Amino acid sequence: MTTAAEMDLLLTVPPALSARVVGSFAYLTIRDRLPTILTKAVDSIHRHKDKFFEQHGEEGIRAEKAAIALLSKLRNELQTDKPVLALSDELEDADAWNRYLQRHQNLQGDQDSVSWFKSPWLYVECYMYRRIQEALWLNPPISDFDVFNEAKTQSYFESQRAVMALCTYLEGLRKSIEGLPDNQLLDHFGKLLQVSLWGNKCDLSISAGQENSQKVSPLDSLDDLRPYILVDDFSSVWSALILGRNQSGPGRVDIVLDNAGFELTTDLVLADFLVSSGLARTVRFHGKSMPWFVSDVTARDFQWTIRQTMAANHMWMSKSGVQWQSYVQEGTWTYHDHPFWTQPHQFCDMASDAADLYADLQGAALVLFKGDLNYRKLTGDLDWEPTVGFDVALQGFGPAPLCSLRTLKANVQVGLQPGQAEKLSAHHPDWMTSGKYAVVQFHSPHSDL
Numbered sequence: 001m002t003t004a005a006e007m008d009l010l011l012t013v014p015p016a017l018s019a020r021v022v023g024s025f026a027y028l029t030i031r032d033r034l035p036t037i038l039t040k041a042v043d044s045i046h047r048h049k050d051k052f053f054e055q056h057g058e059e060g061i062r063a064e065k066a067a068i069a070l071l072s073k074l075r076n077e078l079q080t081d082k083p084v085l086a087l088s089d090e091l092e093d094a095d096a097w098n099r100y101l102q103r104h105q106n107l108q109g110d111q112d113s114v115s116w117f118k119s120p121w122l123y124v125e126c127y128m129y130r131r132i133q134e135a136l137w138l139n140p141p142i143s144d145f146d147v148f149n150e151a152k153t154q155s156y157f158e159s160q161r162a163v164m165a166l167c168t169y170l171e172g173l174r175k176s177i178e179g180l181p182d183n184q185l186l187d188h189f190g191k192l193l194q195v196s197l198w199g200n201k202c203d204l205s206i207s208a209g210q211e212n213s214q215k216v217s218p219l220d221s222l223d224d225l226r227p228y229i230l231v232d233d234f235s236s237v238w239s240a241l242i243l244g245r246n247q248s249g250p251g252r253v254d255i256v257l258d259n260a261g262f263e264l265t266t267d268l269v270l271a272d273f274l275v276s277s278g279l280a281r282t283v284r285f286h287g288k289s290m291p292w293f294v295s296d297v298t299a300r301d302f303q304w305t306i307r308q309t310m311a312a313n314h315m316w317m318s319k320s321g322v323q324w325q326s327y328v329q330e331g332t333w334t335y336h337d338h339p340f341w342t343q344p345h346q347f348c349d350m351a352s353d354a355a356d357l358y359a360d361l362q363g364a365a366l367v368l369f370k371g372d373l374n375y376r377k378l379t380g381d382l383d384w385e386p387t388v389g390f391d392v393a394l395q396g397f398g399p400a401p402l403c404s405l406r407t408l409k410a411n412v413q414v415g416l417q418p419g420q421a422e423k424l425s426a427h428h429p430d431w432m433t434s435g436k437y438a439v440v441q442f443h444s445p446h447s448d449l
């Protein structure tokens with residue numbers, strides 16, 4: 001049964017992006033991209049067959065075969081638009097997922113089952129990653145296997161030169177940071193925020209195509225990239241930090257992480273700057289509790305990245321790594337992976353469906369949401385007019401002053417000026433999905449910001 005409140009909402013908000021619209025980005029993702037990702041996941045499991053045998057004997061081989069069979073079945077369900085099935089594992093979030101399925105079935109009515117090409121894109125795409133986890137979870141000896149691990153570690157190693165440049169910059173900053181006036185802090189914060197923003201570009205290196213060069217510095221590209229920032233609320237982000245610091249001392253900044261590899265390193269560099277400059281007292285990182293959307297950060301990726309950076313054969317990189325490790329050890333930095341981040345909900349559902357997480361975020365002076373998927377969840381992944389305000393699209397979500405740092409890789413965008421989207425479409429038809437454009441978009445629930 002659809003409740004009256006749900007009916008009201010249905011009448012006032014636009015429809016969800018969905019593969020129902022043949023030829024749309026959602027349609028092409030589900031038709032082409034997701035099956036390829038599943039094929040790669042199968043391939044990764046298969047290539048580790050010998051390792052599973054070494055670790056678990058025949059049981060490892062059985063698990064490998066069984067997990068592959070489940071993933072092949074999943075790919076077939078997806079490609080033939082079969083109904084979305086309830087989860088059959090006993091992970092702690094399974095009930096929440098199954099309730100969510102029921103909720104969608106109710107909204108959709110009885111005629112059609114919730115299915116890959118007919119239901120909201122955000123939901124079915126998240127569901128695919130959860131089903132990958134189910135296939136592994138049902139085969140205990142290999143439950144912990146991360147099918148995306150190789151891709152993530154490779155992307156870290158490929159971006160080494162850019163990371164060295166960033167850590168060298170950070171070292172220079174550390175030496176002079178004490179007593180730096182606010183106007184200079186603002187300048188450095190602006191740069192490192194943009195590096196973290198462009199770290200979200202899908203090609204992992206923001207100095208694209210130059211990764212063999214000797215002097216790849218992400219900081220050198222910032223001026224050239226600036227025209228591609230479609231909404232730039234940087235000054236509001238700065239005000240949120242400074243007002244808080246001046247009123248009650250440096251507060252807590254939360255970073256809702258996106259991808260491992262280069263992007264995570266840019267986030268760690270930003271977090272290091274926030275703490276060492278006194279703009280923040282603590283930083284809470286929020287990551288995923290299972291492998292997610294191929295490259296998203298898990299606890300293992302987070303720890304691995306810090307360890308690798310410590311072990312790097314580069315003085316300032318290893319010094320940064322050691323510093324990061326001590327932030328973690330002393331509790332200045334903490335890592336959290338609430339199950340809500342790997343559920344399909346829009347963030348406007350957080351207050352009711354993950355009240356503990358919402359209350360937790362309310363303690364932050366600023367929450368940075370990294371990346372495209374977080375933007376889709378902030379805006380509900382709905383087919384908004386691009387001139388609709390960010391605050392409207394958030395549909396009441398606002399635990400604390402928040403900022404989305406996102407390169408555009410899905411066709412939802414709000415908060416643009418009248419005519420801006422039309423102009424972009426005329427000159428760059430793929431502006432919403434190419435990862436070439438970006439936004440720094442801010443919202444505060446407090447009236448003084």
Ligand SMILES: O=P(O)(O)OC[C@@]1(O)O[C@H](CO)[C@@H](O)[C@@H]1O
Nearest residue numbers: 029258259371372373374409410
């Ligand atoms: O959140 P991220 O890492 O920036 O991007 C996630 C993403 O690759 O996945 C979806 C398509 O599969 C798109 O929303 C987006 O392009």
Ligand SMILES: [Mn+2]
Nearest residue numbers: 258259293296
């Ligand atoms: Mn991601």
